[in-house]
Amino acid sequence: MSETNVVKTVCGYCGTGCGLILEVENNRIMKIRGDKDAPVNKGQTCVKGAFAYEYVHAKNRLTAPLIRKAGELVETTWEEAYQFIVEKLTSIKTNFGAKSISLFACARSTNESNYVTQKFMRTAIGSNNIDGCNRT
Numbered sequence: 441m442s443e444t445n446v447v448k449t450v451c452g453y454c455g456t457g458c459g460l461i462l463e464v465e466n467n468r469i470m471k472i473r474g475d476k477d478a479p480v481n482k483g484q485t486c487v488k489g490a491f492a493y494e495y496v497h498a499k500n501r502l503t504a505p506l507i508r509k510a511g512e513l514v515e516t517t518w519e520e521a522y523q524f525i526v527e528k529l530t531s532i533k534t535n536f537g538a539k540s541i542s543l544f545a546c547a548r549s550t551n552e553s554n555y556v557t558q559k560f561m562r563t564a565i566g567s568n569n570i571d572g573c574n575r576t
């Protein structure tokens with residue numbers, strides 16, 4: 441008989457940040473319900489938060505970064521992926537200036553992630569060109 445573990449978490453589907461309770465068996469999510477103690481949603485969820493969790497176990501989910509090489513997306517390491525990003529951004533900034541770079545932040549990220557994102561753009565890149573669909 442498998443043991444059911446209960447995991448408290450925050451829904452990542454949108455910026456509302458509803459508290460969720462996951463029922464997990466054998467490292468698989470079996471059911472999700474709203475967290476009655478969460479101040480945002482008080483136990484309620486929308487249909488996505490309650491039912492759209494199958495993607496977590498999808499077989500075709502990406503598990504490694506990809507870089508396009510000779511027209512094909514090829515799995516790579518995080519080290520190579522970050523190095524590739526650094527080289528591309530540095531080249532664009534050097535050749536076209538910092539303001540040629542913009543970033544579209546994610547409404548599904550936490551406030552903290554979006555804060556770090558805008559900080560990265562303003563301090564590391566030197567551009568104020570940042571936006572996100574979470575302001576609409």
Ligand code: SF4
Binds near residue numbers: 485489
């Ligand atoms: S349950 Fe629905 S409303 Fe709440 S955070 Fe998730 S997607 Fe947003």
